[in-house]
Amino acid sequence: MEVVPPRRAGRPGRSGRTPAPALFARLVALNGLVYAVGTAVLALSPATVSSPILVTEVPVLLVGLLVIVGAHALLLRRSLAPLDALTALMERVDLLRSRDRLADRGNGDLTRLIATFNAMLDRLEAERTATSADALAAQEGERRRIARELHDEVGQSLTAVLLGLRSVTDRAPDELRADLLTVTETVRSGLDEVRGVARRLRPDVLDExxxxxxxxxxxxxxxxxxxxxxxxxxxxxxxxxxxxxxxxxxxxxxxxxxxxxxxxxxxxxxxxxxxxxxxxxxxxxxxxxxxxxxxxxxxxxxxxxxxxxxxxxxxxxxxxxxxxxxxxxxxxxxxxx
CATH class of the missing domain: 3.30.565.10 (Histidine kinase-like ATPase, C-terminal domain)
Incomplete structure (x- = not known):
């Protein structure tokens, strides 16, 4: 019994065509349509071509050629117009500025290409968001750890030094008291700075x-x-x-x-x-x-x-x-x- 592999999600069920063959088929069809219409017009019109070509027939042939080329160019331009928008989106896309997508306005065979590109952006943004979330969560955890160590270890050590300096200052002779008071103020200032750093690293007031x-x-x-x-x-x-x-x-x-x-x-x-x-x-x-x-x-x-x-x-x-x-x-x- 033959086992049919499952079709991947997101692929059209009716056709397995990729955008390149589909676009090729569209161009061939457009060319055939333009040439068929041109041939029918020349066949049904009263215009004739002599052999050798008369000078008066040259303008008729040139006008017909210009009409065919112009119609062909117009149809191709309309068919390939989404590629310009897609290129512009590729140049400006930034995963930090989400929701920048190319709208699908019935672009025929390019619809799948546009949908695939938009899906790729969705996937990349989701992956970047998940990666950023993990990185920022780790960063917040490290900030919390450093803040706790600053508060519990460095802060307590400086507090003990400050209390010891106060005790020494009270018993110190007058000629040393001024210097001890200066050192005490320096330690108090350092303690305030440590507490400020710990508070900025992890704002307890936000939780409380x-x-x-x-x-x-x-x-x-x-x-x-x-x-x-x-x-x-x-x-x-x-x-x-x-x-x-x-x-x-x-x-x-x-x-x-x-x-x-x-x-x-x-x-x-x-x-x-x-x-x-x-x-x-x-x-x-x-x-x-x-x-x-x-x-x-x-x-x-x-x-x-x-x-x-x-x-x-x-x-x-x-x-x-x-x-x-x-x-x-x-x-x-x-x-x-």
Whole structure:
């Protein structure tokens, strides 16, 4: 008994033709159609060709040739037009900017080629998203581990040193007390920096108090360190968001504020969080010098994070100046402001 191998998913059931033979068949058919019509017109028309050809018959032959060539070119152009759009999509496609697909508008034998290319993009984006999710999960796990070690080990060691210095300072002679106080303040400052690094690596306030409080603490710390005021427009009560969405929003706002501090030279920053039906929009804008069209690792990292929750990230440079980073995350139809 002959065993028929199963047909692969996604292939048309009626025909096993690949795009190349199908396109070849279409071109042959178009050529035949054009030549057949041309032959019929010449056969049925009153025009005749003498032997030898008369001078008066030359214009008739030239017009007929031009009509045939023109009709042939028009039909071929319409048949091959999707290839131009497909080439343009190949040149501009970016897996970090999803949903860029070529529409199928009844392109005949090229329909399968377009569908296959779109399916390839879907598969590549899914694989990239899965890979990015694994990498970012590992990164968050490493940040959590380092933050815990900084807090539990380095932080406790510095705390013990600080308490010992205070005890020594209380018993030290007056000529050494000033120097000991200076060392004590240095250790206290180092302890605060260690705690700040641990807090930025893994924001405990995000797990304990939620996204609103975490964003408030983040913008407050940014203003304190950079001296740039941040105006906030954040809903007092957020709907129930997944841990992944909260972490993505927090990290993107954190990276945006870091870019402002490093590159923008801004005098004011605005954070706006807007909830509409089924969508969360987070926008960080500044009045600084703006940016360039080239995207660095920071912005590409933000795009990867946005894709993890099915969101879109837009980085714009308004004519009024500055930079605006906008994150849009779908939340489901049941979510309201």
């Amino acid at each position: 108090l939620g996204l609103t409080s975490a964003l408030s603490a983040l913008t407050g710390e940014f203003s304190e360190v950079s001296g740039v005021p941040v105006s906030r427009s954040v809903p007092a009560e957020m709907p129930a968001l997944s841990k992944e969405v909260e972490l993505v929003v927090y990290r993107i706002v954190q990276e945006s504020l870091t870019n402002v501090a490093r590159h923008a030279g801004a005098t004011a920053v605005r954070l706006a969080v807007v909830l509409t039906r089924g969508e969360l929009t987070v926008r960080v804008s500044d009045d600084g010098r703006g940016g360039t069209s080239a995207e660095g690792a920071g912005i590409r990292g933000m795009r990867e994070r946005a894709l993890l929750v099915g969101g879109d990230l837009d980085v714009a440079h308004p004519r009024s100046g500055g930079t605006a980073v906008t994150l849009t995350v779908p939340l489901g139809e049941g979510t309201t402001a």
